[in-house]
Amino acid sequence: MGERQKATLKQVAELSGFSTTSVSMILNGGFDRSFSGETVERVLAAADSIGYSRRAARAAGKKVQNDGREGGIVAVLCPNISNPYYATLFQAIESAARENNFLALALNSYRSMEAEAANLKFAISAKVSGFIFAMKPLVYDPLAFLGTGMPAVAIGDRGCSQGIDAVEMDNFGAGALLARHLAELGHEHIAYISTTLDDANNMRQRRLKGLEESFLAACPHGSVLVKSRKVTPEEELKNLFIEHEVGFALTKECLADKGISAIVAINDMVAYGAIDAILSEGLSVPRDYSVCGFDNIFPSRLAPISLTTVDNYIVEKGRNAFTMLLARIRDGSKAGEAGPQVITRVEYQPRLVVRTSTSQRRNLD
Numbered sequence: 619m620g621e622r623q624k625a626t627l628k629q630v631a632e633l634s635g636f637s638t639t640s641v642s643m644i645l646n647g648g649f650d651r652s653f654s655g656e657t658v659e660r661v662l663a664a665a666d667s668i669g670y671s672r673r674a675a676r677a678a679g680k681k682v683q684n685d686g687r688e689g690g691i692v693a694v695l696c697p698n699i700s701n702p703y704y705a706t707l708f709q710a711i712e713s714a715a716r717e718n719n720f721l722a723l724a725l726n727s728y729r730s731m732e733a734e735a736a737n738l739k740f741a742i743s744a745k746v747s748g749f750i751f752a753m754k755p756l757v758y759d760p761l762a763f764l765g766t767g768m769p770a771v772a773i774g775d776r777g778c779s780q781g782i783d784a785v786e787m788d789n790f791g792a793g794a795l796l797a798r799h800l801a802e803l804g805h806e807h808i809a810y811i812s813t814t815l816d817d818a819n820n821m822r823q824r825r826l827k828g829l830e831e832s833f834l835a836a837c838p839h840g841s842v843l844v845k846s847r848k849v850t851p852e853e854e855l856k857n858l859f860i861e862h863e864v865g866f867a868l869t870k871e872c873l874a875d876k877g878i879s880a881i882v883a884i885n886d887m888v889a890y891g892a893i894d895a896i897l898s899e900g901l902s903v904p905r906d907y908s909v910c911g912f913d914n915i916f917p918s919r920l921a922p923i924s925l926t927t928v929d930n931y932i933v934e935k936g937r938n939a940f941t942m943l944l945a946r947i948r949d950g951s952k953a954g955e956a957g958p959q960v961i962t963r964v965e966y967q968p969r970l971v972v973r974t975s976t977s978q979r980r981n982l983d
Contacts (some may be wrong), residue, residue: 625665625668625669625670626670627641627642627645627670627949628949629668629670630645630661630664630665630668630670633664633667633668634660634661634663634664634665635660636657636660636661638945638949641661641664641665642945642949644657644658644661644662645661645662645665645670689718689719689720689721690720690721690746690747690947691720691721691722691723691744691745691746691747692711692715692720692721692722692723692746692747692748692749692750692940692943693723693725693737693741693744693746693748693749693750694708694711694722694723694724694725694749694750694752695725695727695734695737695738695749695750695751695752695755696708696724696725696726696727696752696753697726697727697728697729697752697753697854698726698728698854698855699724699726700858701861701885701887701915702886702887702915702916702917703885703886703887703913703915703930703932704752706915706916706932706933706936707752707773707932707933707935707936708722708724708752708936709936710932710933710934710935710936710937710940711750711936711937711939711940713936713937714936714937714940714941715940718940718944720747720940720944722940723741723744723746725737725740725741727756727851728851728852728854728855729756729814729818729819729849729851729854730756730851731756731757731818733851734755734756734757735757738757738760742768746768747768747769747947748768748769748770748771748943748946748947749768749769749770749771749943750770750771750772750773750939750940750943751770751771751772751773751774752773753772753773753774753821754772754774754775754818754820754821755772756818760782769943769946769947770782770783770943770946771783771784771785771939771940771942771943771946772784772785773785773786773935773936773939774786774787774820774821775787775788775789775820775821775824776788776789776790776824776965781961782961783942783943783946783961783962783963784961784962784963784964785935785938785939785942785963785964785965785966786963786964786965786966787821787930787931787935787965787966787968788965788966788967788968789821789824789825789828789912789968790824790825790827790828791828791967791968792825792828792912792928792930792968793824793825793826793827793828793829793830793832794828794829794831794832795928795968795969795970796829796882796910796912796926796928796970797828797829797830797831797832797833797836798832798833798836799910799926799970799972799976800833800880800882800908800910800976801832801833801836801837801840802836803880803908803976803977803978803979804978804979805837805840805879805880805908805979806837806839806840806841806877806879806979807840807841807843807875807877807878807879808833808840808841808842808843808878808879808880808881808882809842809843809844809845809869809872809875809878809880809881809882810826810829810830810842810843810844810845810882810884811845811846811864811865811868811869811872811881811882811883811884811888811892812826812844812845812846812847812868812883812884812888813846813847813848813849813860813861813864813884813888814846814847814848814849815844815846822884825884825912826844829842829882830842841877843872843875843878845868845871845872846868847864847867847868849861849864861885861887861888861891862887862888862890862891862894863891864888864891865883865887865888865889865890865891865892865894865895866891866892866894866895866898867891867895868888868891868892869881869891869892869895869896870895873895873896873899873901878907879906879907879908879979879980880907880908880909880910880976880979881896881907881908881909881910882910882911883909883910883911883912884911884912885911885912885913885915886911886912886913886914886915886917886918886925886927887911887915888911889909889910889911889925889927889975890917890925892909893909893923893925893975896909903923903975904974904975904976904977905977905980906980907980908926908975908976908977908979909925909926909975909976910925910926910927910975910976911925911926911927911928912927912928912930913927913928913930913932914927914928914929914930914932914971915932918971918973919973923974923975924973924974924975925973925975926970926971926972926973926974926975926976927971927973928968928969928970928971929968929969929970929971930966930968931966931969934966935966938964942962942964
């Protein structure tokens with residue numbers, strides 16, 4: 619009889635019922651916490667049953683410069699990089715890419731479907747190795763648009779992937795965290811302020827839904843005032859301070875309602891505008907108004923008023939997205955390729971970060 623063939627990653631995937639991408643991530647270590655315990659156990663059991671070791675998985679992962687793929691370019695489709703959230707996300711992707719001999723190219727759409735379509739066409743003509751969408755793709759069916767079977771990963775809320783691998787955040791849960799925090803502090807009437815609220819920005823709607831449902835469950839006699847302002851792609855492109863300005867203007871409107879004691883901003887940049895609006899009226903944060911946001915961008919920890927916010931694991935999501943894309947590039951998998959268990963989704967659970975911008979509700983008597 620001939621020599622017994624070595625077990626392969628593909629065999630582990632077939633035996634466990636998961637994609638090669640998921641199996642590779644689990645066996646390489648460092649991502650186990652992104653999968654359920656049952657999933658990890660099934661993959662490890664499948665690997666053990668055919669003699670496929672973690673050492674073999676790590677060795678396979680280091681073959682990128684010896685398997686005919688000596689790096690390349692990955693296109694990162696962003697709405698903008700003026701918000702530190704996207705700047706940090708892109709830098710995390712770029713850092714992971716460089717470690718693997720890849721370059722990362724940022725292409726900004728400013729939330730314009732036409733601009734995103736143009737960016738996709740350019741990236742295809744530039745022969746990039748794959749795509750990472752930093753938010754839910756604006757092009758309704760990016761796979762049909764791409765038409766090349768090129769590897770792709772999306773970063774966003776649950777259900778953002780549209781048939782491609784995804785790194786997701788539970789934004790409903792993020793809104794619920796802030797709702798419970800403010801209710802515990804005694805706030806009864808709060809405001810939610812946001813830039814454009816529409817279907818293209820489902821993350822913002824999910825945050826609002828989580829905030830409203832959880833706040834009213836914790837405080838049935840309370841209320842959530844919602845104020846938003848549409849921002850056009852042209853405004854986002856030409857005005858670096860548009861999010862701050864929206865936060866400032868909407869908070870000024872909220873201050874007319876004397877019952878409101880807390881402002882929840884759609885992100886930390888909008889929250890900074892809210893804080894400045896409150897201070898401009900000679901009021902104090904958090905003595906007169908509590909303010910909080912989402913994302914936990916790096917300026918949010920700075921004095922004099924550090925921001926209570928929800929940690930979005932920006933760096934981890936960026937690096938994870940590149941790892942998933944690299945696995946697709948290495949094994950030659952096509953985005954949306956037909957077959958069972960081909961889509962990988964990794965979800966991060968939000969974490970509340972309490973700082974000095976929130977406190978007990980002021981005495982209204």
